Amino acid sequence: MESQIQQIHQQLVDKKISCVDLIQEKLNALKENTHNTVNALLSEFALEKAINVDAKIANGETIGLLEGIPFGVKDVYMLQGTYATASSDLLKNYKSPYTATAIQKLLNAGAIPIVKENCDSFGHGSSSENTIFGAVKNAVNPELVGGGSSGGSAVNVAKDYTVFSIGGDTGGSVRQPAGYNNVYGLKPTYGRISRYGLMAYASSTDCVGPLAKSVEDIRIVLNAMSGKDTKDQTTYTSEVIEESSILNATNIKTIGYFKNFIESEAIDAQIKEDFLASIEKIKAKGIQVKELDFFKSDILVSTYYTLAMAETASNLSRLDGTNYGDRIDDKDLKESYAITRSEKFSEETKRRIVGGNQVLSQGFSDEIYLKGLALRDAISENFEKDFEAVDIILSPVTPSTPPKIGDSLKDPLAMYLSDAYTVGFSLGQLPTLTVPQGTQTGLQVTAAKNNDELVLKFANFLKDTI
């Protein structure tokens, strides 16, 4: 599909539609909340901005490409004056005092946020069922989960309720729901987009990521949000990715895939067959395909969750009901902390906090946490070697198709293991894009660090190949 952003921009410029009508149409569609994707509508805020865009057009002023384009925001981002609940009971009445850098950059470009989107509470989940707003329903089959944690964002894009949405990806939370709902979802290189104003889950892998229906829209939104930010010292300066630079993939000569992902007993037979068929089509285009060795899936998942739980236990320790959030008072401060956290965190969030504190405590930290860090280094080294041999690594997004709503909550271990194909790339801090092609839950295109451009280029190539 071609760029919706460019198409709508042209319609606005040609006065074929008004911005107010466009925004109102999207708000009306979201108001039905058919798939439980909506935590809050930003109607007043959005319509006010739309009036300004229409006024500019009426005055003959030039508008920017993103000006007037409606988008969704996962409810873990700050947008000043609006609720930022993280889909949690603890923060259900919390208002953002400031605006996240990534969202501010989109506002500066004129894009209009219209909805705060449902997700797993604090990003803790792979199905968007761990939320106080009701399980997000899959865009293709509403009996299935929307994926997670950015499930509301993926479904809104898939259903055309938003033109693009901004999710957050820590271990696959943009890529997996993108795959479950047949849209594009990018986890950029760690540090390319500022995390300032994104509620911290696991700070060493948290990434801001766009979801959209075309590679071109992903490129436009990525460019708008990228850049160094003094408020997030892990950010770096990046070059703008030009449209022309991702059209021709002739410099991609060799790709690889992880043999053990495909030979795993856990992979769905159809996903395996479709993945291998995609590989054959790529080979037929003259690209060399190499089988690569990689860490076992259980090591990847365990390493990721060990580190993510340790980081989230630290990050969420600030949520005690003292300065913000729903406080439950008890006989003294310590008891107030404990009762507030016990009552207001979900079971999954508590499970992760407890796991994190376990691995950070004396006696466990050497055996588990530090070993997890060492494994992460080994995984990164493995990637460095791989990218000396291949330009792109291709992988399925998930080993299986989306589960039915209700099934994931019963079996947390199975949910953790379903992240097997996404978490490794997060640990490596690599740019990775889900493309809605190749298998029922898409394909994952990954390149070396800071090479987001190559990922988009290969995605364009796949569009014409598969």
Next chain:
Amino acid sequence: MSKIMTVDVLSSIKGAQPSEAVSKLFDVIKNAQTTNNNPFNNNHNNCVSLNNLRDDIVVESSTLEKQIIKDNFPKEKAGYLVVSKVIDA
């Protein structure tokens, strides 16, 4: 004096117990083979150059930001923001 803190105390979550599902993940790590057991001996950590540190300056919050921070405070009485009793009972 040695004091053992259990995970429910460490986590400030009443009655918290280690989960079986999470323990299975940790067992995988315990049994994994690593060639490098010193995670600080490498170049993969994200570091900021000393020259790149942001200026150590106080940035004044806007009036709106201050007001929202006050609005978010869970309890107010007679114009004061109220916290839970600090002294242990």
